[in-house]
Amino acid sequence: MTNPFEVVAGFLERFDAEVRGRESGEPPEEVRAKLRSLALGTLPPGERAALFSQLEQNPEWVASLAQEVKALRANPVRAS
Amino acid sequence: MDLPPAQAAEDFLQAQKCLRGDTEALAALRERYDGSLRAILQARGATPTEADDIVADLWGDCVAAAEDKPVLLEKFSGKCALQSWLATVATNRWYDQKRREARGRELLPAESGPSGKFAGDESGPFAAPTEHAIVELLRDGLKLAFAACDAESKICLRLVYLHGLSQREISRMLGWNEPKVSRALNGAMQQIATDTLREINKRDRLLSITWPDILELCETNRIGFL
Numbered sequence: 011m012t013n014p015f016e017v018v019a020g021f022l023e024r025f026d027a028e029v030r031g032r033e034s035g036e037p038p039e040e041v042r043a044k045l046r047s048l049a050l051g052t053l054p055p056g057e058r059a060a061l062f063s064q065l066e067q068n069p070e071w072v073a074s075l076a077q078e079v080k081a082l083r084a085n086p087v088r089a090s
Numbered sequence: 091m092d093l094p095p096a097q098a099a100e101d102f103l104q105a106q107k108c109l110r111g112d113t114e115a116l117a118a119l120r121e122r123y124d125g126s127l128r129a130i131l132q133a134r135g136a137t138p139t140e141a142d143d144i145v146a147d148l149w150g151d152c153v154a155a156a157e158d159k160p161v162l163l164e165k166f167s168g169k170c171a172l173q174s175w176l177a178t179v180a181t182n183r184w185y186d187q188k189r190r191e192a193r194g195r196e197l198l199p200a201e202s203g204p205s206g207k208f209a210g211d212e213s214g215p216f217a218a219p220t221e222h223a224i225v226e227l228l229r230d231g232l233k234l235a236f237a238a239c240d241a242e243s244k245i246c247l248r249l250v251y252l253h254g255l256s257q258r259e260i261s262r263m264l265g266w267n268e269p270k271v272s273r274a275l276n277g278a279m280q281q282i283a284t285d286t287l288r289e290i291n292k293r294d295r296l297l298s299i300t301w302p303d304i305l306e307l308c309e310t311n312r313i314g315f316l
Binding site: 012013014015016017018019020021022024025048049051058059062063065066069072073075076079080082 | 228229232233236241242244245247248249251252253254255259262263264265279282283286301304305308309311312
């Protein structure tokens with residue numbers, strides 16, 4: 011069953027793709043490092059808001075965050 | 091919104107039969123969906139007469155090409171329920187018609203030139219819209235609702251519903267307990283629905299639409315028809 015968020019986000023993305031064109035999906039390394047920290051749950055709350063704001067501007071980077079979280083499924087790391 | 095494979099196959103088969111000239115198949119389709127299509131249009135704001143006219147034209151266009159338009163059923167891909175697809179076609183047509191009528195009433199008679207076209211309106215009041223008016227309304231309403239949603243909630247909704255992360259993984263990421271994550275996600279989605287409906291209602295009181303209607307219209311447009 012398609013979930014409601016997927017329906018409306020998919021509908022809107024049709025228009026965003028037309029406006030924004032195709033962009034690179036890979037975040038820069040300094041952002042990638044923060045995504046790793048966020049995935050681990052170790053990113054300080056103060057930096058989290060800024061990172062979420064960056065992700066909002068670059069929704070294609072959300073996939074990279076998802077990858078970092080999924081990588082922990084195979085290799086769980088305990089944060090110190 | 092996903093269709094069971096057997097139903098999807100049956101719907102597509104019925105459509106293909108109609109296109110091959112099977113009048114019994116078309117009659118069966120009309121019998122099955124005529125009443126519900128009229129009811130759906132009226133629930134969305136059409137008068138009984140408007141619903142009757144739109145649905146009658148719809149059946150006519152299903153298997154016969156109208157001027158400069160392809161045969162309607164040729165555009166049905168079978169990726170959604172035929173009823174939903176027909177309901178969206180009917181809604182698009184009805185709403186486009188209402189918007190054209192409203193634009194015609196807004197302009198003063200003196201602005202209409204000898205050709206019958208309205209001054210300053212290059213396309214003319216009866217030109218087909220490049221995008222259905224209701225698609226624009228949905229797009230604008232949803233965009234505003236999404237803009238009002240905070241970044242953290244939007245990203246978490248994407249992670250869970252588009253990228254398949256679990257709420258447990260989100261809770262570990264944010265340092266929240268799982269009930270809090272669940273409440274946040276549900277709350278954000280509910281707010282998007284509320285804000286979208288409010289915005290659409292504010293822009294056009296003609297349309298009487300529910301959140302399930304919006305999802306159906308978005309889904310049918312999303313999978314690419316017409």
